[in-house]
Amino acid sequence: MSAPVPPAVPAFCPPACRACGLRRTRAFTPLERAQLDFIEGARADAVAVPAGFALVREGQASTRLLTLYTGWAFRYKTLSDGRRQILNFLLPGDLIGLQQEFGGDSAHGVEALTDCSLCVFHHDSLWAVFRAHPRLGYDVTWLAAHQERHVDDNLLTAGRRNATERVAMLLLHLYRRLDRLGLADQGSVAFPLTQQHIADALGLSLVHTNKTLRRLSLLGLHELKDGRLRLLNPRALERIAEYYELEPPLMPLL
């Protein structure tokens, strides 16, 4: 938070998609001009929201489709007594609202974790995408399948890994996604999660999350300071989490 690291992309989504800072990060598949123009036409707005803002409310209908441009958000579900499960974290480039577009209420909520800026698409633009640009429709499906892979990973983590493995998994996974987006700076990344977020993502209690995090830190595996995460021994974390990722694929960006 306090480290004076310049952001990789400007804080606001520029009006022209071809000027989009995200597309310059090499994390996304390049698009043809016609496709880019189409996307630009489907955009209704660019908005900024503060940390904590409810982008999608659990159990409510919402037909807006959003792309996260800067900041972090997360999808979650809750039980009536307050127990909360974070389903996955959303980083720049991730699409929000796919599920809700398909009619019906949202089965999950989406909350901004930091201040965020987003692209807002017109209502019903999803169907228009499929009609006008099958390739982009295909990309949307790719994104849906890709997001499901993240949830699959998290389900394996919550269901079958112990506390140490879970924490190692989370740190590694997030670090790599951020690095991929060019958001790593001299071996560290901004890390705005509270331990409560981590606990809710991993299916652990807050106290136990704290103790596990502490232990890994004392073992010299990572360092969490000033709102930034540094992996001091990524190999050890890989072994613990049993998480060896190959080269991550290029992602489509809408």
Added chain:
Amino acid sequence: MSAPVPPAVPAFCPPACRACGLRRTRAFTPLERAQLDFIEGARADAVAVPAGFALVREGQASTRLLTLYTGWAFRYKTLSDGRRQILNFLLPGDLIGLQQEFGGDSAHGVEALTDCSLCVFHHDSLWAVFRAHPRLGYDVTWLAAHQERHVDDNLLTAGRRNATERVAMLLLHLYRRLDRLGLADQGSVAFPLTQQHIADALGLSLVHTNKTLRRLSLLGLHELKDGRLRLLNPRALERIAEYYELEPPLMPLL
């Protein structure tokens, strides 16, 4: 298994999609003739596999797209020491192989849980679907998003529900999906899962799954006999699992 209940659809997928038994169940959205013909043209084969057959191998590339016609299957991931997490169960009408179609190795395996019959689509037919019939492409995305909802539910279950709630959730959820497909017969459905499957789906140990299942059964909430499941007190199960589903939507079927 041993109960002499006639199957709701014939055991084999007929060569003509318009004769497809699944489409008569009213669980799926009706299609236009042209769309149906296109799907029929994309079909390469109809196959039957025995229980235990590996439809998709974990970590291997596979570009086949399948639709489950009869029987049960499940998606899973494993850790190197054998711990296994079942991600979700696949029932008739579910699409298999979406993730793998998008290049790269499969991050999960798919195994037939019972004898299954399936429709096999031609390689690259997915992209052809998007090109030729945007509406069907949209449907594929709907299916991807819908499957993710199931995984979301399972993640909430594994991460935040206790053993009793987990088991209640599973019984209720599967019963409803089967009922929806017209596979319920006088208040009971075929239930081919072993307790090991249930344990692996819920992130519990086999022993604890057994004891929890036993307790719910002794409380008169359900009956599991002769390979069939009967919910004796669905309301109580709903309250325990905190799972009140509205009318399930019509699903697309490829």
Added chain:
DNA sequence: CGGACATTTGACAAGCTTCAAGAGAAGTGG
């Protein structure tokens, strides 16, 4: 300085896992 919030630590309880072993059902081969 006071208040809200995040982190940290200790003690204890509980839920769940592991270990062990027996019973029942189903399939196989002599």
Added chain:
DNA sequence: CCACTTCTCTTGAAGCTTGTCAAATGTCCG
């Protein structure tokens, strides 16, 4: 047709991981 193996279900006991309760410390911000 029966012995044998294999698989699933069942139950008890012990132990460990994780959750809950409680409270102190630290940090940010008005």
